[in-house]
Amino acid sequence: MAERRWQWFHRLASPPGFYRVSGRWLPWLAGTSLALLAVGVVWGLLYAPPDARQGNSYRIIFLHVPASFLALAGYYVMAAAGAIHLIWRVKLADVVMSAAAPLGAALTFLALFSGSLWGKPTWGTYWVWDARITSMLVLLFLYLGVVTLRQAYASRETAGRACAVLALVGTVNIPIIYKSVDWWYSLHQPATIRLTAAPSMHPDMFQPLVVMILAFYLFYAWVLVLNVRAEILVRERRAGWVRDLAGEGESE
Amino acid sequence: MHPQRRRRLALVLFIVALSSLGVGLAVYALRQNLNLFYTPRQVVAGEASTLARIRVGGMVVRGSLEREPDSLAVRFRLTDGDRELWVRYEGILPDLFGEGEAAVAAGHLRPGPLLEADQVLAKHDENYTPPEVVEGMKAGHAARAAREAAGQEATSQPNAAEDSAP
Known part of the structure; x- marks a missing residue:
């Protein structure tokens, strides 16, 4: 009984099994994320009202906040995959960790870059060394550290373990980023969206922002699955099932 | 396991x-x-260095902004609700800078104390509101103030009761 209950899990956690199953998710993830992105961009940039103080420049929030959300959430994905790889030695977890690192780095860079563009018209500067921005820069370096550390080792097994340890050590940075604007005096404003209170934003602006956040979550899932599939093919390129797959492609 | x-x-x-x-x-x-900045209270209490470049953050006191006629130089006071600090700055202020809004000024402390700022940044809050709502709120406040003023003049009981009703 217990054996059968876990069978689907083992099938999903094996690289060829995941490759086969995830192929069915791709059109759904791509379709929903692109549709929500289109709705959110048009709604946020064209139809949401301007802000009374910032005018139209606040609209960068529709990119900045979702990118920041996923930069933080993506770190937990990477660290959790690292922990699973360390404890249970699940091959797929190591693949997920190596696929999540460049994706998280790109999102963190997008959050920093869009924030910098937003900072110039509102604060009057592109960059300031306040706690929120500096801890976000540390997050970028953590992601890049995981990317480069993997390439520093000849053995994939050692590289995976070293990256997992680095990713786990870095998790302490996530609550620091999140709470930085409350713990210290900073130039960055506190959070608009909170779990415990209503958002300090007009509903006409908040609704497209929620759409954009959802779209980014789906987009993240889509790109992560694509990255994982590509990495599986690279790692298993000598395996029979990949050769069969490539053979099928040729004959068609 | x-x-x-x-x-x-x-x-x-x-x-x-x-x-x-x-x-x-x-x-x-x-x-x-x-912390990115000191508060005016910390500066007045002597906690900030008088030698190093420091940042001071607070609310720009309403009515304190003075512009020199033939230059970009401005003077204003920053407050944390308790103490105030004069800031002198020569340069272009950010668009969101204004009286009654938060700002962070960076520069060197001079005796007085006065902050000789070389950079002034505007700090905005986490609230986002469409202009119509702000206009509506202003009109509402004005109407309420006018009604209250009229109520005080008349000093009639029913009018006052109407005002205090939710």
């Missing part, structure tokens, strides 16, 4: 706990240095 996996799980928890403890202690030790 397999004993070996249990040991690895303990190792993972140990790594996270130990690094959190280490970083937590470092952050606690640096807590003053992690």
Whole structure:
């Protein structure tokens, strides 16, 4: 009984099994994320009202906040995959960790870059060394550290373990980023969206922002699955099932 | 759970706990240095260096902004609700800078105390509102103020009761 209950899990956690199953998710993830992105961009940039103080420049929030959300959430994905790889030695977890690192780095860079563009018209500067921005820069370096550390080792097994340890050590940075604007005096404003209170934003602006956040979550899932599939093919390129797959492609 | 996996799980928890403890202690030790700016109260109390470049943050006191006629030089006061500090600055102020709004000024302290700022940044809050709503609120406040003024003039009982009703 217990054996059968876990069978689907083992099938999903094996690289060829995941490759086969995830192929069915791709059109759904791509379709929903692109549709929500289109709705959110048009709604946020064209139809949401301007802000009374910032005018139209606040609209960068529709990119900045979702990118920041996923930069933080993506770190937990990477660290959790690292922990699973360390404890249970699940091959797929190591693949997920190596696929999540460049994706998280790109999102963190997008959050920093869009924030910098937003900072110039509102604060009057592109960059300031306040706690929120500096801890976000540390997050970028953590992601890049995981990317480069993997390439520093000849053995994939050692590289995976070293990256997992680095990713786990870095998790302490996530609550620091999140709470930085409350713990210290900073130039960055506190959070608009909170779990415990209503958002300090007009509903006409908040609704497209929620759409954009959802779209980014789906987009993240889509790109992560694509990255994982590509990495599986690279790692298993000598395996029979990949050769069969490539053979099928040729004959068609 | 397999004993070996249990040991690895303990190792993972140990790594996270130990690094959190280490970083937590470092952050606690640096807590003053992690603040972006001093408040006017801290400056008046002499906590800020008079030699190094410092940042001071607070609300720009309403009615305190003075512009020199033939230059970009401005003077204004920053307050934290308790103490105030004069700031002198020559340059272009950010668009969102204004009286009654938060700002962060960076520069050197002069006797007075006065902050000779070389950079002024505007700090905005986490609230976002469409202009119509702000206009509506202003009109509402004005109407309420006018009604209250009229009510005080008349000093009639029913009018006052109407005003206090929710």
